[in-house]
Amino acid sequence: MPNIKIFSGSSHQDLSQKIADRLGLELGKVVTKKFSNQETCVEIGESVRGEDVYIVQSGCGEINDNLMELLIMINACKIASASRVTAVIPCFPYARQDKKDKSRAPISAKLVANMLSVSGADHIITMDLHASQIQGFFDIPVDNLYAEPAVLKWIKENIPEWKSCTIVSPDAGGAKRVTSIADRLNVDFALIHKERKKANEVDRMVLVGDVKDRVAILVDDMADTCGTICHAADKLLSAGATKVYAILTHGIFSGPAISRINNACFEAVVVTNTIPQEDKMKHCPKIQVIDISMILAEAIRRTHNGESVSYLFSHVPL
Secondary structure (H helix, E strand, O other): OOOOEEEEEOOOHHHHHHHHHHHOOOEEEEEEEOOOOOOEEEEEEEOOOOEEEEOOOOOOOHHHHHHHHHHHHHHHHHHHOEEEEEEEEEOOOOOOOOOOOOOOOOOOOHHHHHHHHHHHHOOEEEEOOOHHHHHHHHHEEEEEEHHHHHHHHHHHHHHOHHEEEEEOOHHHHHHHHHHHHHHOOOEEEEEEEEEEOOOOOOEEEEEEEEOOOOOOEEEEEEEEOOHHHHHHHHHHHOOOOOOEEEEEEEEOOOOOOHHHHHOOOOEEEEOOOOOHHHHHHHHHEEEEOOOOOHHHHHHHHHHHHHHHHHHHHHOOOO
């Protein structure tokens, strides 16, 4: 593949390496360091003039530092005459702040979108946005890829009784995602209605649907402190579910998340590697990881060659 360069930010080197290996490319040389006052300094170590540049940086770890580093890298490539700069952001930062749900609340996802555009990004590739409407915050093309094909594959390969399971959404917002998976597997789905008193704390839950004597598979786009999914798992067991799995695209797992999962009644908590999970897996044997690097790599290849990306919405590349 001529005229293409892939650079990795410091948030998820392992994923960037897998994407580069899949495409048969070397990662571009880039040095990111911090001055003593914690300002970020980026040096791109090779020419990008006239190249199609892809910068892989996930919104995890030190989120603000990594976001700033991404903006600086985009800008460095842009003013070094790259023909096109694409930001590959597997987990989009600030995606949960996408609406004014109370007075004087910021719409930070829109702010991040503006910052990416102003820094010089020409195209965004991301995965399982918290709300699809975030694509409309950008005036540049956004490819929002889905982990769904990889999730379906995992369910069929790892849950022997999948034909009689129930797919469950832990909140009303994920209803669309859950019905889509349930339709493709031809199984039933259920919803859990939750009421929050304040952020990161759930007050009460009501199950809508039947899970008695069935395997329940909780599906959501992200889990942060895991209060919701652990509550939901207890609710499903008390409603008669035989086993409970959780499948999440972005396993943020901050604060008390790991201890909550260890104490909860999950058979397995399955996440993708949009966020690095090696350390978390050491402390929690229930966590399993689906590799989605080939989906991102294929999206990059198709974008570079000017091909359609929509095949990836329903298929896992071989």
